[in-house]
Amino acid sequence: MTADDLVLTPRGLRFQGRTYPCTIGKGGCTGHKREGDGATPRGVHGIVGMLYRPDRIARPAAWAKPIHPGDLWSDDPRHEEYNMMVRAPYPHSHERLRRADPLYDLVILTDWNWPYAVKGRGSAIFLHQFRRPGYPTEGCIALRRDHLLSLAPRIGYKTRLIVP
Template identity: 35%
Template sequence: MLTFRGLTLRCAIGRTGVTHAKQKREGDGKSPIGRYVFEWCALRPDRRPPMPRSQLPTIVLRRSDGWCDEATSLSYNRAVRLPVSISAEAMWRPDGLYDAVIGLSHNTAPRQRRMGSAIFFHLARPGLQATEGCVAIPRSAMRLILPFLSERTQMVILAPADSGRPKRV
């Protein structure tokens, strides 16, 4: 669960659950336990109705936007311009998961190879199917909370022992 300004919302997390941030590994399918700040927001401009703006630094997604997940690359866990010769995820997705996507501060400063990349807060698949390690919410919930998100907003991903307490934004 995710709580925000008194609301409790269902959310999706990693397909294999959660792990402590220091134990997070590239491709393990786990969401990293910890406290994270929202670093930036990216919105896909061709979707209608458009998503509301947040108070975060916001970029407009382009078809050529990608995110490097190749741990041996100097671009690991950074935005890249597609096509590239390294492994990178396309940010312009046909399934709409990244129509609104927010970068979480996991493994960004400093970056450590193989400690997990592309840990985002984004739109959920139908039925809140599990993610590859991100946190995801339905489009309607994102539309509701996006205008209130800023660089002061924090997300806390909790361990299973804390499962009675929701993840907080």
């Protein structure tokens, strides 16, 4: 582990000497992730992308990509684009990236089950804003908005998310 790793601890997400309160999946942490189990997968996960809402926040890092209307994430394990960003119209099961609420104003993408997804092993694990303290996710790691915004410019492709 290095100081530039994001490390999940019982007290929160540790990064560069500071611990940020966070929430994890409603199913806790697991070594056997499955689509829909609500669990956060254990392991060492690379950071592979950053998405943001340009109509709501400034670009958080030079390598961040904007979320446009019609951007979706496929969570249909029966489809070949499972666990990939797709565009509307998309008739298969998916999640909207451009949400009415602020949860996905900034999304940090991990390499969980990506780019070569094993069907049913679970779709995207993101770092994103939480609804409120203590409110669990569907498997992602969620942080307070100001904490997420402060982390974003300091992480890069060499940063890893470690979930023991």
